Amino acid sequence: MTQTLRLNNGNEIPSIGIGTWKADRESVQEAVEYAVLEVGYRHIDCASIYGNQKEIGKAFRNIFKKIPREEVFITSKLWSNKHGTATENALKNTLSDLQIDYLDLYLIHWAIAFPVGEELEPLDENGIIQSANIPIQETWKEMENLVKKKLVKSIGVANFTTSSLVDLLSYAKIKPVTNQIELHPYNSQAELIDFMTYNDLVATAYSPLGTPGGIKDEDPILMQDDAVKKIAKKHKATEAQILLAWGMQRGTSVIPKSTNKKRISENFASTEISLNEDDIEVLDSLNANYRFVDPNGWWGIPYFS
Ligand code: A2P
Secondary structure (H helix, E strand, O other): OOOEEEOOOOOEEEOEOEEOOOOOOOOHHHHHHHHHHHHOOOEEEOOHHHOOHHHHHHHHHHHOOOOOHHHOEEEEEEOHHHOHHHHHHHHHHHHHHHOOOOEEEEEEOOOOOOOOOOOOOOEOOOOOEOOOOOOHHHHHHHHHHHHHOOOEEEEEEEOOOHHHHHHHHHHOOOOOOEEEEEOEOOEOOHHHHHHHHHOOOEEEEEOOOOOOOOOOOOOOOHHHOHHHHHHHHHHOOOHHHHHHHHHHHOOOEEOOEOOOHHHHHHHHHHHHOOOOHHHHHHHHOOOOOOOOOOOHHHHOOOOOO
């Protein structure tokens, strides 16, 4: 059994899951089957925008011949071009791709709606993302209906800032259970996590390894940080394991992506590492509010400012 975190509706989310962003279609099925059936992962994080849900669905078909569906926590996310009245159909397409009949958790992927249609990231003539007149409140109502229809067990959000959460909490009849955000020692977002904890929302950490290799050329490599290396050496662990242990020990659920069997196993073994207060203090001190994932570069809007 993996350790779990209790959500505000009584459901539980495993503290470690496997991420599938950038998991290519050729390798993701085998990786997910291996993670669940051979290693023991019980939490898979998906999203329609990742473009690989059909392949993950093939993995689920094989997995659920061997273990009960209820044993695995499956998350997916609503992309911004399917907000408002398009929400339910988008969810149904995701369920069909994943070959399952309910999700454990469905998230609004970003607090911005694009025009409803097939275009995933519609930019205007100036290279700025086009937004649609669909308030998050309308989409949230649709998300709540999915819970009532028992198509999803829990609902939540991703990439929401404090002000977006304040707004959402003002009208939500069914509270979000989580906000999935970029979290690692270079971007520890302690104040946002405090606010979420106060409001009984679990934080789910994406890019918990600092997306090694980076996204932009100038990105630093967190796993090569001397402080992280030193703590890893002391624990006879890998840098990745230290970063994941830090994430779990601060009460967040971590979802490292890997399609490599050795690293899938290595990441899961991070649950056995216990960092002491000094280690945690050192890792906490690395915060630089550094985001590897910032849509300013793709959408031309200062989303997080
Ligand atoms: P791979 O799939 O080849 O293992 P994040 O979740 O922070 O975005 O990190 C994902 C990236 O980190 C992927 O490129 C993944 O590559 C790599 N990765 C995952 N686990 C490890 C690990 N234990 N050691 C080194 N790199 C890893």
